[in-house]
Amino acid sequence: MGGARNLTTRLRTARGRTTASQKWLERQLNDPYVKAAKAAGYRSRAAFKILELDERFKLFQSHQxxxxxxxxxxxxxxxxxxxxxxxxxxxxxxxxxxxPMNGAIVLQGDFQEEEAERAVLDALAGQADLVMSDIAPNTTGHNATDHLRILALVELAADFARKVLAPGGAFVAKVFQGGTERELLNALKRDYATVRHAKPPASRKDSAEMYVVAQGFRGGQGAGPGR
Structure with a gap:
């Protein structure tokens, strides 16, 4: 706004920092979602992404x-x-x-391994109503490569969800812009009643991330085979 002072916080010193890390730190210091997360007691600004997705898609219910x-x-x-x-x-x-977190069972393991899958089901004492995945690989800066890597993770997460979800359940996962490849999208459409893409406001504008939201898991009736 004209005449307004520049209130952007800048680091006092960049000594010992790379240009990329300096820009990241400055962005963190000036990110309203980072400040809001701290004020609300959330461990990361990502909390607002799932809150905004819930506001739109009604993902959460009590007793889930x-x-x-x-x-x-x-x-x-x-x-x-x-x-x-x-x-x-x-x-x-x-x-x-x-x-550790009060109210949650925290497990360490690779969700691709059967042992981790069994541990999750044992901890749930039943099937899940919602599977969420905010997993993303380390980016290379090469868009085509990054897109393939995130899709591979989404496919694995979707396969995990297929194994643990109860009929009627939902699956939410991070993808990159360009959406979900046709093969995976078709599989999700077979498995779920509705499949949509969304970019919550808390996702940074310069970020390629968006989310696929699949709801109404068909369970054994229409779900495709695990891969």
Whole structure:
């Protein structure tokens, strides 16, 4: 706005930092979602992405059984715990260690392994109502390569969801712009009543990320075979 002071926070020193890390830190310092996450007690700004997706798609209900894949540091898990309530059950799984969280069962493991799948089902004591995945590979900067890598992860997460979801359940996963490849999209449409893409406002404008939201899992009636 004309005449307004520049309120952008800048780092006092860039000594010892790469240009990329300096830009990242400045962006974090000036990101309103980072500040809002701290004020609300969320572990990451990503909490607002799932909150905004829930506002649009009504993902959460009380008493749900929820699985959060790639959960660390736990922003989505916190939202799930609050929305599922005391009678719900939330299982957070990540290949990296994650700090314990009241109201959630935190597991460390690779969701691609059968052992992790069994551990999740044992912790849930039943099938899941919602499987969430905010997993993304480290980006290379090469759009075509990054797109293929994230799609591979989404396919694996979708396969996991197919194995643990109860009929009527939902699956939410991060993809990159360009959406979901036809083969995967067709499989999701076979498995779920509705499949939509969305980019929540909390996703940074310069980020290629968006989310696929699949609802109304058909279970054994129409679900495709695990891959």
């Amino acid at each position: 059984r929820i699985v959060d894949l790639g959960a660390a540091p736990g922003g989505w898990t916190q939202v799930a715990v609050r929305r599922a309530g005391e009678r719900g059950k939330v299982v957070a799984l990540d290949i990296l260690p994650m700090e």
